[in-house]
Amino acid sequence: MGLAVETALEERADDNPRSEYISRIKADIATDKQSIEYRIKFITAVSNFSRDTLYWAQSDLPVDKDVLLASFYAAEIWPFLPNVSTYQDLQSTGNIRLPDNIELRTSLAKYHTQANASRPGWTPLEKYREIIRGVIPASVQDQIRSNCPTTDNLDQRSSGFPLCELNDIDYDQLTALFEPLRHDANFRQILTYRHSELKVVIRLLSQQAIIAGNVIARIENR
DSSP, X not given: OHHHHHHHHHHHHHHHHHHHHHHHHHHHHHHHHHHHHHHHHHHHHHHHHHHHHHHHHTSOOOOOHHHHHHHHHTTOOOOOOOOOHHHHHHHHTXXXXXXXXXXXXXXXXXXXXXXXXXXXXXXXXXXXXXXXXXXXXXXXXXXXXXXXXXXXXXXXXXXXXXXXXXXXXOHHHHHHHHHHHHTOHHHHHHHHHHHHHHHHHHHHHHHHHHHHHHHHHHHHHO
């Protein structure tokens, strides 16, 4: 009898921290899931811009506003870092078993394991960005940043890339600056690889969003 009472008291003592941790986990994962969904939408647009730039590089078309913006935007990226504070707190305090549902613990471990494994793939290499930003004159880049939403503006990232106006751009000069790239097999290879990398980023983030949804469902159905 005494053992049963003691066990009941221990379970009651655990109840408040358990509920607190589970609420924190749900909030972290829900925030992550929304962030991932924003990034998938954004990076899909970037991937389309890289496809359009590759199409230009394989053609004999001059540089116009669409080509200029596509090449600039194809260099954009929006890294994702998952919320790990609650999970690390559970591990460091020895409370990892507080979530009493084994399926929830398994889903949570899978979420963070997948995040650690995928993290290197969430950020494409910078080589294309270095090349294209080295070709577009600084004054033109400044005008793009002033008139057109880019990832340099954190508040506008999730809204994508609305139409924008550019004035007094010498497209003949830009065509001359871009022309060596068209004939550079290494550049086309780098651009092709970046386009492929962006597809991988989208796939990895999509998988992470599914796992995040599973964690949230485990919490809601426990």
